[in-house]
Amino acid sequence: xxxxxxxxxxxxxxxxxxxxxxxxxxxxxxxxxxxxxxxxxxxxxxxxxxxxxxxxxxxxxxxxxxxxxxxxxxxxxxxxxxxxxxxxxxxxxxxxxxxxxxxxxxxxxxxxxxxxxxxxxxxxxxxxxxxxxxxxxxxxxxxxxxxxxxxxxxxxxxxxxxxxxxxxxxxxxxxxxxxxxxxxxxxxxxxxxxxxxxxxxxxxxxxxxxxxxxxxxxxxxxxxxxxxxxxxxxxxxxxxxxxxxxxxxxxxxxxxxxxxxxxxxxxxxxxxxxxxxxxxxxxxxxxxxxxxxxxxxxxxx
Amino acid sequence: xxxxxxxxxxxxxxxxxxxxxxxxxxxxxxxxxxxxxxxxxxxxxxxxxxxxxxxxxxxxxxxxxxxxxxxxxxxxxxxxxxxxxxxxxxxxxxxxxxxxxxxxxxxxxxxxxxxxxxxxxxxxxxxxxxxxxxxxxxxxxxxxxxxxxxxxxxxxxxxxxxxxxxxxxxxxxxxxxxxxxxxxxxxxxxxxxxxxxxxxxxxxxxxxxxxxxxxxxxxxxxxxxxxxxxxxxxxxxxxxxxxxxxxxxxxxxxxxxxxxxxxxxxxxxxxxxxxxxxxxxxxxxxxxxxxxxxxxxxxxxxxxxxxxxxxxxxxxxxxxxxxxxxxxxxxxxxxxxxxxxxxxxxxxxxxxxxxxxxxxxxxxxxxxxxx
Numbered sequence: 001x002x003x004x005x006x007x008x009x010x011x012x013x014x015x016x017x018x019x020x021x022x023x024x025x026x027x028x029x030x031x032x033x034x035x036x037x038x039x040x041x042x043x044x045x046x047x048x049x050x051x052x053x054x055x056x057x058x059x060x061x062x063x064x065x066x067x068x069x070x071x072x073x074x075x076x077x078x079x080x081x082x083x084x085x086x087x088x089x090x091x092x093x094x095x096x097x098x099x100x101x102x103x104x105x106x107x108x109x110x111x112x113x114x115x116x117x118x119x120x121x122x123x124x125x126x127x128x129x130x131x132x133x134x135x136x137x138x139x140x141x142x143x144x145x146x147x148x149x150x151x152x153x154x155x156x157x158x159x160x161x162x163x164x165x166x167x168x169x170x171x172x173x174x175x176x177x178x179x180x181x182x183x184x185x186x187x188x189x190x191x192x193x194x195x196x197x198x199x200x201x202x203x204x205x206x207x208x209x210x211x212x213x214x215x216x217x218x219x220x221x222x223x224x225x226x227x228x229x230x231x232x233x234x235x236x237x238x239x240x241x242x243x244x245x246x247x248x249x250x251x252x253x254x255x256x257x258x259x260x261x262x263x264x265x266x267x268x269x270x271x272x273x274x275x276x277x278x279x280x281x282x283x284x285x286x287x288x289x290x291x292x293x294x295x296x297x298x299x300x301x
Numbered sequence: 302x303x304x305x306x307x308x309x310x311x312x313x314x315x316x317x318x319x320x321x322x323x324x325x326x327x328x329x330x331x332x333x334x335x336x337x338x339x340x341x342x343x344x345x346x347x348x349x350x351x352x353x354x355x356x357x358x359x360x361x362x363x364x365x366x367x368x369x370x371x372x373x374x375x376x377x378x379x380x381x382x383x384x385x386x387x388x389x390x391x392x393x394x395x396x397x398x399x400x401x402x403x404x405x406x407x408x409x410x411x412x413x414x415x416x417x418x419x420x421x422x423x424x425x426x427x428x429x430x431x432x433x434x435x436x437x438x439x440x441x442x443x444x445x446x447x448x449x450x451x452x453x454x455x456x457x458x459x460x461x462x463x464x465x466x467x468x469x470x471x472x473x474x475x476x477x478x479x480x481x482x483x484x485x486x487x488x489x490x491x492x493x494x495x496x497x498x499x500x501x502x503x504x505x506x507x508x509x510x511x512x513x514x515x516x517x518x519x520x521x522x523x524x525x526x527x528x529x530x531x532x533x534x535x536x537x538x539x540x541x542x543x544x545x546x547x548x549x550x551x552x553x554x555x556x557x558x559x560x561x562x563x564x565x566x567x568x569x570x571x572x573x574x575x576x577x578x579x580x581x582x583x584x585x586x587x588x589x590x591x592x593x594x595x596x597x598x599x600x601x602x603x604x605x606x607x608x609x610x611x612x613x614x615x616x617x618x619x620x621x622x623x624x625x626x627x628x629x630x631x632x633x634x635x636x637x638x639x640x641x642x643x644x645x646x647x648x649x650x651x652x653x654x655x656x657x658x659x660x661x662x663x664x665x666x667x668x669x670x671x672x
Contacts, residue, residue, distance in 0.1 A: 193388035196355055201402035201453075202376035211401075215392045299391050 028280075034273040041269035053274035063275065065250060066258040070233055073168055073254070074286070078228035081172045082221060085179030088114060090209050092180070093187045111184065114177035122174075126241035129170050133157050157242060160251040167252055170238055171231065179224050186220040187213060215299075222294050229286050233279065236260070255279050303366050303456035303489050305329040305352065310371075311360035312347050321347045323513040324361060332487045334480070335518075336504035338494055340536070344513040345493045346461055352491060353382050353459050365456060381450035382459040385466065387442045389434040389449075396421075396430040399448045420448040423482070440471050447479070451486070458483070458490040464499065476503055497537050501525070509533050527660075531667035534582045534660060540620055540635045542582045545627050546664055549577060554661075556581060556627070559604060561654060567661045567670040574665055582660035585620060585637040588652040604653035607634055612643050619643035621650065 035053055037046040057063055092107045117125070132138050133156035141153045156166040190213065198208045214221075236256035239247075246253035246261075255275065263272035307327040313320045322344040329335045337345040350356040352363055354375035362371045370378045381402075389398050397404075399420060400413040408416075421427045424444045434442055443463055450458055463479070464472045480503045483490050494500055500507045501521040508518040509532070517529040528534035534542045547554045549571060553562040561581070571579045591604045607623035610633075621636040621644060636652055644650060661671040 191386065191388070193384045193386055194390060196375075197382070197384060197388035197390075197449075198401075199355070200353065200375045200380070200382050201449075202405045203401075204405075207405060212390060218392075 031273045031276055034270055035277050036270075038268075038270040039273075040267045041263060041272075042267060046270075049270070053271050054278075056271065057274055057278060062250075062253070063255070063258060066253045066255045069164055069252060069254050070235070072164060073171070073232040073235060074229055076165075076168050077171050077175070077232045078225050080168075081175045081179055081228055082224055084172065084176045085183050085224070086214070086217075086221075088176065088180045089183035089187060090213065093184055111181060114180045116177065117174050118177045120174070122237035123241055125170065125174055126238050130157075130242055133166060158248050160247070160249040163243065163247045163252045167235075167238060167242065171235065175228060175231065179228075182224060183217060183220060186217050190216050218294070219299065222290065226287050226290050229290065230283055233283050233286065304331050304364075305335075305457055305489060305491065306364040307348065307352075307361070308364065309361035310348070310351055310358055310363050312344075312351055312356055313359050320344075320359075320513050322351065325510075325513075325515055327508060327515065327518060329489060329491065332489055334483050334490045334492065334503060334505045336492045336494060336500040336507045337510060338497055338500040338507055338536075339510035339516075341495065342512070343510040345495075345510050347513075348510070349382075349459055349461055349491060349493045352457070353380060354378055378457075379455050380457045380459055381453045381455040382461065383443075383446045383450050383463045385462040387434075387446040387463075387466075389442060389445055391434055394431050394433055395426060395437070395445050395448075398434070398445055399452050402449070402453050416452050417448075420452045423451065424448050439467055440475065443467065443475065447482070451482075456489065458488050460490065460492045462494055464494070464496075472499075479503065498539060501537065507537075509536060527669070528582070529669050531580060531582075531662045534662065538584060540585055542584050542660070543588070543632075543634045544580050544582050544662075545632050545634075546578050546580050547627060549579060554579060554581060556605060556654065559653060561659060562656075563659075563661055564671060570670050571661075571663055574663060576664050578664050579670060580662040580664050580667075581654070582662060583654040583658065585635040587655040587658035588634070588636045589655050590636075590638065591651045591653050604651040605634075607636060607650045607652055609644050609646050609648045609650065612646060614640065614643055616640055623650065625652075 034046070036048060036050060038049045038052070039046040088110075092110060120128070132140055135141055135153070135155045135158065138156075140156070144150055144153050154162050157163055194212065194216075195208065198212050203211065234256060235254050239252055239254050239257050240260065243252050244257075246257065256279070259272045259275040259279070262268045262275060305327075306329070307325045309324040309326055310322060311320050311324050312322040325344075325348055327335075327348075337348060339345050347356055351358050354370070354373060358371050362369055364370065365378060365380070390401065393401065396414075396417050399417045403413045403416065417430065418427070421430055424447060426441070426444055426448055429437060429441060429445075434445065437445065443466075446463065460479075464475055467475060476499055492499075492503065501524075504521060506518060507521055507524050509516040509524070511532050517524060517533045519527075519529075524533065524537050528537060528542075531544065535544055545556070547556055549555075549568060550560050553560045553568070563579075567579070605625045605627065607621070607625045609621055609623045611622040613620040613622070617640050619638045619640050619642075621638055623634055623636065624631050625634050626632075634652070636650065638644065659671070660669065662668065663670050
């Protein structure tokens with residue numbers, strides 16, 4: 001049925017493409033259009049103002065402060081999450097006996113334990129950590145007191161110097177489990193005899209990890225970096241639930257929050273759309289940069 | 302003196318009842334090329350890996366030279382291994398692959414470069430030193446794997462079926478290269494294969510394993526001429542030896558119409574074990590064709606009548622696969638004939654075993670009975 005083939009293909013593609021166009025592409029286009037207006041979001045009027053929103057954005061200190069916070073998250077969260085993910089994945093995978101790659105005893109339950117935070121909805125995580133971080137009643141400060149490290153206590157969400165890092169820690173806590181599983185899977189896909197050959201060559205556990213496993217994991221780490229980078233730029237739910245006012249001394253406001261405030265508190269949908277478009281472009285830029293910076297030949301086994 | 306000794310080495314996989322390698326006793330001399338051969342699951346790869354330190358040893362000991370290496374980690378044993386799938390590091394160039402062990406050992410860069418280039422020259426890899434493994438053919442990757450082993454200048458080479466992933470022609474070519482390389486370097490080598498042709502052509506000695514037990518270890522010639530049991534007889538030599546169970550008769554065994562003389566001791570041994578039959582082994586090339594009407598053996602029989610089913614013409618020889626009636630049963634036999642005079646399908650040939658070239662095995666135990 002050669003002649004009917006293309007008709008069938010078009011027919012089957014029509015539905016998903018239409019859905020994609022209407023629900024994904026069209027809002028993008030609409031957002032871009034709205035960013036060129038000064039729509040309040042409450043009335044029907046959408047007066048066209050051209051690039052005024054963008055010009056305002058360029059000189060808005062609130063936006064730049066928020067962007068600065070996102071930039072800090074962008075550097076810290078992927079780095080720490082990936083480092084911890086690799087560390088835990090390697091301890092769970094490079095077994096004790098010579099040359100074999102099998103989990104240490106008890107690896108199974110550990111993997112499930114690590115993954116648990118990832119399946120919690122963001123709001124639940126936020127509420128959970130709100131309690132954990134509570135300066136008087138929370139377990140963290142109480143535990144520090146109990147072991148005699150009371151001097152390390154802090155008002156985790158109230159101190160401008162630590163608030164952003166407290167939230168970054170929550171993001172890392174949520175993400176590590178997923179990347180432990182991802183990196184474990186990638187490590188297990190490395191053929192076992194490469195590890196055996198390294199063992200015979202005299203490589204210690206650490207040298208094998210550093211010279212063999214990590215380079216072979218490069219593509220997986222690249223994917224992880226992009227995912228975490230996007231998460232860092234898009235951070236919202238956690239911040240909005242815990243510190244909806246931007247945090248102590250505006251030290252935790254992130255761009256997504258700023259957008260939310262502009263749209264729903266200040267009634268400036270046009271401006272908020274402009275923020276959204278800029279955020280989208282920055283994310284694309286980050287993804288492209290990550291791909292471009294690590295462009296090398298693919299690894300084949 | 303890097304000899305290798307397996308001293309009742311045993312390996313039982315956790316949860317298993319039967320040992321994968323059962324009390325293996327093997328002495329390998331300095332500079333010897335020993336081939337471990339056997340069917341799948343016989344324990345040859347496991348034995349090699351025990352020697353390498355990649356498998357635990359559950360019983361017995363393994364020694365390299367005078368050192369007991371049974372519980373030493375692989376890197377302390379001063380061995381090098383060539384894996385079946387080469388196990389090259391995909392992200393490193395050929396030169397880095399070959400120099401990896403030296404880099405780990407802390408040898409300086411100039412020295413590493415020198416040794417890598419030397420090995421590259423021996424193996425004809427000089428123009429590939431800066432390529433990555435994925436840009437190499439199978440044969441080239443195999444040479445890189447060998448180069449990686451050579452550069453280390455170990456006491457023992459271990460090779461785990463290195464030729465299985467190569468095409469037939471390349472395999473023949475490479476096996477000569479490996480054999481001559483080993484002779485030139487003089488390093489004790491333990492080589493595992495399932496291919497008995499490789500075993501016979503490459504080894505100074507061959508060890509046949511089955512189900513974890515050592516069947517026979519001997520030079521290829523002796524293995525071929527005097528197999529120690531039924532299994533070795535049927536395993537070594539291609540096409541396989543014809544093995545026919547025949548009843549004992551007065552002064553020998555009844556082979557179809559004729560009586561083949563068999564030594565008194567062999568007959569006595571079989572009778573002592575309570576057998577009424579023995580298994581006679583004759584290689585295809587030791588079955589002689591006889592014309593009709595020739596008087597043979599004492600009772601004037603005409604040899605065994607073989608009806609031709611299939612004929613394989615290989616150019617220099619032809620192999621006839623046929624059926625013969627021995628006693629009450631039909632047995633399949635293989636007969637080698639000259640390539641110039643192959644019979645047709647359906648023809649009846651008369652064959653008689655060449656005197657002195659028959660092997661007698663006990664039917665019950667499989668052990669060799671003739672001298």
